[in-house]
Amino acid sequence: MKIKVLGSSAGGGFPQWNCNCRNCDGVRRGTLKATRRTQSSIAVSANGEDWLLVNASPDLLAQIAANSELQPARRARDSGIAAVLVIDAQIDHVTGLLMLRERDTPLPLHATDAVWQDLTSGFPIAPILSHYCGVEHRRIALDGAPLSVDALPGVQIDALPLTSKAPPYSPHRNSPERGDNIGLVFTNRQTGKRVFYAPGLGEIEPHVLEAMRAADLLLVDGTLWTADEMIRLGLSKKTAADMGHLQQSGPGGMIEVLDSLDAKSARKVLIHINNTNPILVEDGPERRLLTEHGIEVAYDGMTFEL
Template sequence: MLRVVVLGAAAGGGVPQWNCGCPVCRAARIEHSELRSTQTSIAISADGAHWFLVNASPDLRQQVIASPQLHPREGSLRHSPIAGVILTNGEVDAVAGLLSMREGSPFIIYGHPNVLAILKANTIFNVLGEGNVKRQPIEADQAFEPKLPDGSESGIEILPFAVTGKVAWYLRDKAQPGGRGDEVGDTLGLRIRDKTSDKYFYFLAACAVVSDELKSRLAGAPLVFFDGTVWRDDEMIASGLGSKTGQSMGHIAMSGKNGAIESLAGLGIERKIFLHVNNSNPALLSGSQERATLERAGWQIPRDGTEIVL
């Protein structure tokens, strides 16, 4: 049995964002607490006792407190069921929460060498001493099985694959850690499979383009978590919230020609869930035309704490 807990479904800054007075953030702050969401991460488990995080958001401490599945074992002075963290990119949204895991519990960080090089280059991550917190390289198109604390098999197979995205924003126009000259591995999607039941799903927190290859990969999947950052590519510019397009940040729009909704239609995906949804995105408002369009197309936006069992 494969269990998935949505720890957070928002993009960077969460909902409401601390310094934002846009319609969504105002509503979340004042009238509609159900809109509140922490930054994107999920937890997965094959046995219900050991859990792996996919990305460690800046809100990780709050997410762990809110998730009974991730609480210390009853009667233990120090314990965590979190056995590892799988990183899909090196953005602040994905790695900052690692710093909340510095209190001595052992776990393994799995990441592409490009992303692990970012951690190594930033000495603040040395608070996660490698004697206690191992760092395990993963490669695109090479399946691996994350390990339990005693070194035994977790029962989960993870297949990383490259998707079109961008290098972490804070590294634009800078020398890249590790000295590599391309962006392969900076943005990964994951196929996550329970080895016993053969149930599986896909996780893509960032994706700039839905290629024919990606369509073929996702076709017929029982469950897909997909990048839902913006409704339209120029959303932040049009709303006066910023100067970046979705594409410039490495994110496809939900709507429009070649948007996620159109591109992933007709592929026989059983359940389609948007995450990494930015506070600028009007589809977050339940009564909006954008939400109605999204739902008619068979998509959902989850609330924090949603658990799915495959």
Template sequence: MRLQVLGTAAGGGVPQWNCACPGCSGARAHPGRRRRHASLAVQQDDGCYVVNATPDIAEQIEACAWLRPGPGPRESPLKGVILTDAELDHTIGLLRLREADELEVRCTPVVRQALSSFADILRPYVRIAWADADLIPISAKRPRYADSPEAPDWVSALRLMGGAVVYAPAMGVWPEALDEAECVIIDGTFWDDEEPRRTGISAKTATQMGHLPIEATMERLSRLPGRRLYTHLNNTNPLVDPAAEQHKVLAELGIEVAADGMVIDL
């Protein structure tokens, strides 16, 4: 199995179109700091999948050599999409995949129900085959647009290779599956719990927004074997600046910050 990190930013990306915070301003001044929405490409025996369909999905496919179309004029290696939740920044890319003849979408039942309007829009364009994936419920936080009842599997962690790899870009609780994985890529949205309120982007703390902050998970993460990475960085997170001291803190713990384009061979 091969993985390629297609993006590492939280909703809005870095820079966000309407934001002039230090993280976004720094990314505009230094293009190398730009981050696309968090996503992962998975190449395995039964085909190639993208984990979460972001607004950047067309550009992300072009940036991954083994996802590009060919050799036929309309032949694509992309078999489908695996969704870890129903948030817009993880699903709106489905609309950009309407040119496919058929698309497999793997998710939990509650996420499928939330996306019924997407399915209605896409029905005249593409055949969607809904399926299950090896997902672990980790949060009951539903998207603001959803009027469905509370459910424990609104947000999930994805297990690959029988649990050897766990991908959880949004994480309200620590799933036990992380403790046994050989490679974990998890929620690094906020550095500390007060970051959203301190920076003025929300009246809620990180945990109230459904994200365990890095300060709450890094010690436990450091004790895991294998490779450990953070992804889904918000534009307010100091880690979007490569010179931030927080990078040294994580490096001393043996933890990486995922980078757009990073390839992980397993």
């Protein structure tokens, strides 16, 4: 089983187009040791040729161009993307679906009922695509049964409901529904190795902690360093919790959670990193602190095999 990080940034990418915070300004000017990043997405394959795209970023075309595996060129029109799974209906995770409209068959799209409702109403991507390739909805039922994904033979996928936030345009933004946000566990049935993927985590519930403890690789929410990061910088009035994210530092933060896991040999990787987060500075004190705790920071093109 192969996992590729296509995009490791939160919404807006890094640098964000209209942001002049220390990080964004520094990476543009070359005065900070930091690496540009596209918006959050991974791809998973069992054979290195057919890929499940997990989240379709607005940067999808650039990500395809940067990862030759996604364009195997087996015929005149081709793609290594066999299906798509979206964990929520956020703009930075679904807008790229529109870039796949030239398919000559309906796009297999795995989504929960709550997310599918958003994609047919508040952000009607599915009706729009019906005028192009069309979408074949593959329902994620959240009934405890593993998902069946034809593109990933030998890989079991389990979906976990998460406590987070639906998008602002969702009909249930202020009345959360089960399935607004999910985490995923990928298990290689041959090796037994497991990957836990959750770029948006607002709360570490017992079933989430259990899945994290059982994982050999964790790709988890790295959005903000502190709960009030955006407020202190004058860029937003929302805390990390308001946006559905768990900060990394401080009591109850992601560092503390990852330190508490029994599986000390697991790789712990932060993904979905906001442009304001100081961990983007590769020689900064926050990055050094993560290293001391055995925590890595995802980057575009990072690859894992389990």
